[in-house]
Amino acid sequence: MWIFLNDRFVTREQAVVSVFDHGFLYGDGVYETLRSYGRRVFMLHKHLARLERSASLIGLAIPIPEKDWPELLQEALERNGLEDAYLRITVSRGEGEIGLDPMLCPRPTVVIVAKPLPQYPPHLFDRGVSLALVSVRRNLSSALSPQIKSLNFLNNILAKQEADRAGAFDAVMLNAQGFLTECSTSNLFFVRDGRLCTPSAEAGILDGITRETILLLAGEQAIPVEQGLYTPAVLRQAEECFLTNTTMEVMPVREIDKFPVGSGLPGPITTRLRSLFRTNLSRFLD
Numbered sequence: 001m002w003i004f005l006n007d008r009f010v011t012r013e014q015a016v017v018s019v020f021d022h023g024f025l026y027g028d029g030v031y032e033t034l035r036s037y038g039r040r041v042f043m044l045h046k047h048l049a050r051l052e053r054s055a056s057l058i059g060l061a062i063p064i065p066e067k068d069w070p071e072l073l074q075e076a077l078e079r080n081g082l083e084d085a086y087l088r089i090t091v092s093r094g095e096g097e098i099g100l101d102p103m104l105c106p107r108p109t110v111v112i113v114a115k116p117l118p119q120y121p122p123h124l125f126d127r128g129v130s131l132a133l134v135s136v137r138r139n140l141s142s143a144l145s146p147q148i149k150s151l152n153f154l155n156n157i158l159a160k161q162e163a164d165r166a167g168a169f170d171a172v173m174l175n176a177q178g179f180l181t182e183c184s185t186s187n188l189f190f191v192r193d194g195r196l197c198t199p200s201a202e203a204g205i206l207d208g209i210t211r212e213t214i215l216l217l218a219g220e221q222a223i224p225v226e227q228g229l230y231t232p233a234v235l236r237q238a239e240e241c242f243l244t245n246t247t248m249e250v251m252p253v254r255e256i257d258k259f260p261v262g263s264g265l266p267g268p269i270t271t272r273l274r275s276l277f278r279t280n281l282s283r284f285l286d
């Protein structure tokens with residue numbers, strides 16, 4: 001396995017980071033998860049723009065110019081002989097003395113890991129997954145904005161652990177006001193009265209790139225779309241529900257807190273959007 005570390009590709013054994021790296025000490029850094037279809041990356045420039053936004057929101061200057069990323073990611077795929085891959089870019093504050101001051105770290109640490117795309121069992125797509133509404137609240141936007149895709153991922157990990165304990169595939173988190181936000185690594189959609197609904201950015205979510213793509217496709221198909229602040233009661237009455245993220249694309253939801261969503265099977269709008277996503281994919285590959 002070849003891993004890009006700072007300025008070159010090294011073997012997995014050589015790809016080690018200091019115990020004084022502030023990413024390790026404080027979760028001080030940002031990341032992006034991307035995927036390729038063959039060797040073409042889904043929404044590459046959107047992911048790079050979001051990486052840049054995350055970094056700038058924590059005052060981190062990424063040492064690699066944006067124009068160099070496409071070539072580096074291609075090299076990561078080629079060196080590892082990969083098609084249909086999972087790609088992760090991590091940029092941490094870098095190595096420095098213990099202390100919170102970013103000035104202690106003269107050089108950010110940059111890593112690219114490329115590996116085969118993890119495959120979800122097909123039955124999850126066919127039958128849908130289960131969700132649990134968890135007690136862990138999504139980070140308050142004014143405390144640690146969910147729009148920063150940060151290495152500080154404990155909020156989501158705690159939510160996922162709670163979902164695991166409830167025997168669910170993933171967790172639905174509420175914000176501090178009790179409105180729906182998102183799941184641990186995906187955005188939430190549901191259908192109500194034939195309208196496609198999803199929590200708005202104002203609820204305190206990561207504005208997922210797959211979410212944006214689905215909203216675009218739904219708009220093109222004249223499927224009525226609504227973004228807003230929703231209570232869990234609204235979700236419980238949903239006719240359909242699904243999740244989106246880069247690796248899952250569109251994942252139907254079968255039940256929430258052990259209660260079936262609609263008929264308990266992937267609904268017509270979910271199925272239609274999932275297939276539209278697939279048939280339109282080439283438009284979104286860079």
Ligand code: PMP
Nearest residue numbers: 185186187206208209210245246
């Ligand atoms: N929300 C969270 C908290 C996530 O970690 C992710 C995965 N990046 C998403 C939503 C979905 O984002 P995307 O569609 O860009 O993968």
